[in-house]
Amino acid sequence: MPETLLHVSKVYKSYGKSAVPSLAGIDFTIAKGEIVGIFGPNGAGKTTLISILCSILEPTLGSVVYHLEGEKSPREIRNKLGFVPQDFSFFPELTAKQNLSYFGNLYNLKKEDLEQKIDDLLQKVGLFHVKNQKVSTFSGGMKRRLNLIISLLHDPSVLFLDEPTVGVDVQSKIAIMSLLQELNRQGTTIIYTSHHLKEAEEFCNQIILIDHGKIIASETLTNLLREHEVGNLEELILKLTGTLLRD
């Protein structure tokens, strides 16, 4: 029986006076070491859910409980979470090394360890040779790779990724996915959203499909495809959420 990492119970989230909640009673459990894909149409509540899971937002109701060894306080738990936003969340005026050094220090990493970590990560994503170049001079793929490794500086136990490969070339995409698979082999749990469904099919071993703030399917991909008698993830999403355009 795999060890539980995260238990989400009856999570509701509504903004202001809006009558329709963004999340309307979400329940699920994630085991350690899984790669979980969260999918759904635009406005389904994916971003709100991920924001709650990585403690950017607080749920209106319900609870999110992490079972991390030795980590009890919210601050200790936060230190074990990594978040890769869809937007480039770094400073383009600074060099890659200056960006990594700044965020690494915010995680309170020791100077020697941090320098070593920065070099290792830059090597892994092929940015070592441009570490002292301003990020504003980087291509989209290079920026995407930097965006990813900033979140890996503190060796998070759980990594949240929001569209990590959007707008990148195939080479950068392979580099990013290879690194994520390597991290997962080392024990990192990955929770991920993407509109690249083919990539997600190959990458994820658990699928959570949400629509209108509710979970409409949660299982392994193989089981879901068999249960709903469809051939792939795209057909599954269309079958369960319909073809109506969403705002």
Added chain:
Amino acid sequence: MRKLKASIWKEILLVLHDKVGLLLMYLMPLLLVFIITIVQNSAFQIVNENKLTVLISNRDNGPLGDSLVKALVYSGSFDIKQNNKLSESAVKRTTIDEDAMLGIYIPSNFSERLASNADNISKLMLEQMGVIEEAPRVTPKKQEIAIYFDPVVQENFRISVNNGIQAITNGIENEEMVGKLFQEMGYDSIPSNIRQAIINRETKLKIANASLSDVAELIPNSSQHNVPAWSIFAMFFMVISLGGNIVKERLSGSFLRLQTIPKGFALTLVSKFLVYLFVALSQLLLLFLMGIYIFPHIGLPQLAMPNAFLPFLVVTLLSALSAISYAVLVGTYAKTQEQANGFGAISIIIFAAIGGIWVPNFVMPDYMQAIGNISPLKWCLEGYYTLFLKNGAWSELIGTITFLFLFTVICQILIFIKLRIQNYI
């Protein structure tokens, strides 16, 4: 501590990379202070130190026209160009061609009319004193000296020139009147002791600046006015750099990442405050050093620092904190960088205008002075004028300190509310 150091270092790097921001924060105020002080100082010198070129046509048939011209020369304020061939209309036309600030036309009957009036008044006085039985009743004839100003000459300058010429003609008229009085009493001319007494009769005016303290007087001049005023403007103009910087980081997603790092967001805000506090204080230091050490070398008055150092430090710190808080407030509420830059710049220009940075507050209508009270720049300027011009100290700074403190607190509360709503803190 390492987290704070890293945050501060990141902010320093961002400030150093923001070339436009640096130019706006350091070069623009230097140029503003430099240019406006020179311009105001030149205007001051034109009025107070340089001689004004005056074109005069004296067509008077008697001696008093010459007396008037001599009195104008003697006053030392005018550089006289005399051409008695010019008619009144020619004076009007030629004043600008001759590079004169004003043209004066003395009519041919100037002495005659002035003597006639003096004669009438002296006879009326003698009649009143019972020396003569009945003075002839003659309607006084008005003197008409025509003065034509170069159209560029401003109204307040015209008034002071008019008053000066009026005072000189009054003096001539008085002397003529006293002369007539003595003539009626049988004297050939005014006795020398009385003439001397008339010359010495002028009231001596002791002119000095009002001061709130008895310590060494600070002399008001263009440097004392402009260096503090434009330093305040420069501090508040950091809204372009700091406000824009906050919007950019928020929109880029950096703030989002910081939310996932314990204390990350709070540290970023604290380090921004500290770095921009240093920027504001260094702006002031730079401008004050220029006023103290460079101005005297280029013929401008040296900036004299206030005697009350601690109150000066407190007003400076509160001014800087107000400026930073306002910039962060604009950056927090603006939806785009363009909005932050546009609104920030325009609001500071309006605050500067109603706060008396360009035109002194006291010359504005009452309602504008009342509106000016909402401008933080007005209170910063009030504080600096109290220190730099009036030699004031704590008791005179209560209003300034209270307003700036409250302004800073209100901005901080509004920032907190917005960031709380957006879940950043």
